Amino acid sequence: MTRPKAVIVVAILALVFAGIAAWLTFHYLQGEMDKTKAVQPQSLVVAAADIPIGSTISETQLKVTSWPKDSIPxxxxSVPKSLAGRVTIRPVSKGDAVTEQKLKPKAGGQGSGFMTYIIPVGHRAITVAVNEVAGVAGFITPNDRVDVVLTTPIPGNQAEKISKIILQNIPVLATGQITEQKDGKPVVVPTVTLDLTPDDSEKLALGSSRGSLQLLLRNIADSGPIEARGATIAKVLAGSTQIAVAAEPASAPKPAKATAKRPAPKKSRAAAAPKVQAPAPRSSHTVTLIDGGVRTTKEFVLQ
Structure with a gap:
């Protein structure tokens, strides 16, 4: 190979290796630039405080923080205003990102009701109407636990009623209000939505149709079962002497022994005949004679 040809071959190879080196260098630098952009902080909306389930989000509950771009959920x-007014279907802890998966779908969207998201699998949500007293004066809130008391007439004795705890340690899913007609006028009635198994749902539905319901609010740390025997008015008033005496049924008078009535004797024909007047008794005198120690008694009748 002549010298000019060798120079040309070397120059071509040098250009090829230079091109390869330039491409590798560009590719490496491009990857480093992408990594730098990925770790650059981006704006992300997170919870400024714990947001419980079922809450309507306000802008004061949100804040904007910096988040690595490659790990944004x-x-x-990125703007708090876009999340204001939305309802949470899962609890959001402080500092967690507020995502669409934790929010109730927008109105008109599929699954826009949030209750379906919080009912445990295999359970049912049932809503019952209560009054202010039965609803513990409005102190019952979602996530509380209650016992349900039913007051109803005793089967077979409609004059006597019994109150008994029929359900225990029941979670409250939601509270609300409904409008009912009473005496031809609309009346606002408080409601409580409970989380029950299908069997307990049947008990509550039947109980609410046969009597009145009362809710008992439990302490958050009290979740154990209790023995409920039920209470009647006799048990409630037990211990009062006057009430006990009044409550005792009057002893029924002992039935008199039945005496067999003997039939009246039939009057004989002789008895029915007129009585014959008996003759008057005659007067008499008695005389005693003693002759030589011998005593003799004679009776003389006067005619």
Whole structure:
């Protein structure tokens, strides 16, 4: 190979290796730039405080923070205003990103009701109407636990009623209000939605149709079962002497022994005949004679 040809071959090879090196360098630098952009902080809306389930979000509950771009969760937002007014279907802890998966779908969207998201699998949500007293004066809130008391007439004795705890340690899913007609006028009635098994739902539905319901609010740390025997008015007033005496049924008078009535004797024909007057008795005198120690008694009748 002549010298000019060798120079040309070397030059071509040098250009090829230079091109390869330039491409590798560009590719490496491009990857480093992408990594730098990925770790650059981006704006992300997170919870400024714990947001419980079923809450309507306000802008004061949100804040904007910096978040690595490559780890931003899907469905997140960068502007708090876009999330204001939305309802949470899952609890959001402080500092967690507020994503669409934790919010009730927008109106008109599929699954826009949030209750279906919080009912445990295999359970049912049932809503019952209560009054202010039965609803513990409005102190019952979602996530509380209650016992349900039913007051109803005793079967077979409609004059006597019994109150008994029929359900225990029941979670409250939601509270609300409904409008009912009473005496031709609309009346607002408080409601409580409970989380029950299908069997307990049947008990509550039947009980609410046969009597009145009362809710008992439990302490958050008290979840154990209790023995409920039920209470009647006799048990409630037990211990009062006057009430006990009044409550005792009057002893029924002993039935008199039945005496067999003997039939009246039939009057004989002789008895029915007129009585014959008996003759008057005659007067008499008695005389005693003693002759030589011998005593003799004679009776003389006067005619």
């Amino acid at each position: 899907p469905g997140s937002a």
